[in-house]
Amino acid sequence: RKEVEQDPGPFNVPEGATVAFNCTYSNSASQSFFWYRQDCRKEPKLLMSVYSSGNEDGRFTAQLNRASQYISLLIRDSKLSDSATYLCVVNDYKLSFGAGTTVTVRA
Amino acid sequence: DTGVSQDPRHKITKRGQNVTFRCDPISEHNRLYWYRQTLGQGPEFLTYFQNEAQLEKSRLLSDRFSAERPKGSFSTLEIQRTEQGDSAMYLCAIVMGDGNTIYFGEGSWLTVV
Numbered sequence: 001r002k003e004v005e006q007d008p009g010p011f012n013v014p015e016g017a018t019v020a021f022n023c024t025y026s027n028s029a030s031q032s033f034f035w036y037r038q039d040c041r042k043e044p045k046l047l048m049s050v051y052s053s054g055n056e057d058g059r060f061t062a063q064l065n066r067a068s069q070y071i072s073l074l075i076r077d078s079k080l081s082d083s084a085t086y087l088c089v090v091n092d093y094k095l096s097f098g099a100g101t102t103v104t105v106r107a
Numbered sequence: 108d109t110g111v112s113q114d115p116r117h118k119i120t121k122r123g124q125n126v127t128f129r130c131d132p133i134s135e136h137n138r139l140y141w142y143r144q145t146l147g148q149g150p151e152f153l154t155y156f157q158n159e160a161q162l163e164k165s166r167l168l169s170d171r172f173s174a175e176r177p178k179g180s181f182s183t184l185e186i187q188r189t190e191q192g193d194s195a196m197y198l199c200a201i202v203m204g205d206g207n208t209i210y211f212g213e214g215s216w217l218t219v220v
Contacts, residue, residue: 006149031206032206032207034209041146041196041216042213042214043198043211043212043213043214044150044198044211045211046209049207087149087150089209091202091206091207091209094140094152094155094163095140095152095155095200095202095209096152097142097149097150097151097152098149099148099149100148100149
């Protein structure tokens with residue numbers, strides 16, 4: 001089993017829609033969690049950290065469920081510029097990445 | 108400014124040649140990681156360093172791959188006798204002491220022809 005698994009998508013949504021997806025992790029001792037955004041042929045860039053209480057940054061909401069060992073990302077009012085691959089990163093000393101969830105927002 | 112500089116950004120090499128990539132954090136960081144990423148896949152862990160010590164190597168890191176971090180600052184990743192399957196982006200990342208801040212380099216693209 002992979003340390004981190006994500007739904008690869010692709011999620012193809014119209015502008016203004018809400019899209020949400022999850023990431024599961026296997027190491028219960030993992031300490032911190034992140035969502036990164038990666039554009040084609042670019043390095044990953046931090047979107048947001050994920051805290052136990054859940055956190056929101058503008059149109060983006062992240063949740064952590066330690067009991068079920070998953071994190072989620074929700075994008076509200078999606079914009080064309082949100083089209084990217086979203087990587088789940090788990091800090092389990094090895095910094096394990098998911099394979100990414102591709103989101104395409106269409107006009 | 109990502110806090111991490113990688114060099115070269117792009118490298119085209121013939122199969123069988125050796126290549127070396129360098130990762131330079133702007134400041135001292137305890138943990139430094141190397142990843143390999145191919146198109147359509149997430150970054151795959153290769154190895155990481157705590158200061159000078161290489162603490163873990165992925166099974167992806169065959170004996171043709173070697174990484175060093177001689178002074179606990181910059182790191183090098185060498186691939187010997189390159190194969191076409193080595194074509195990928197090689198990413199370096201550093202983790203701040205609190206474990207909650209990660210910086211990535213812009214990656215080094217390798218094409219083996």
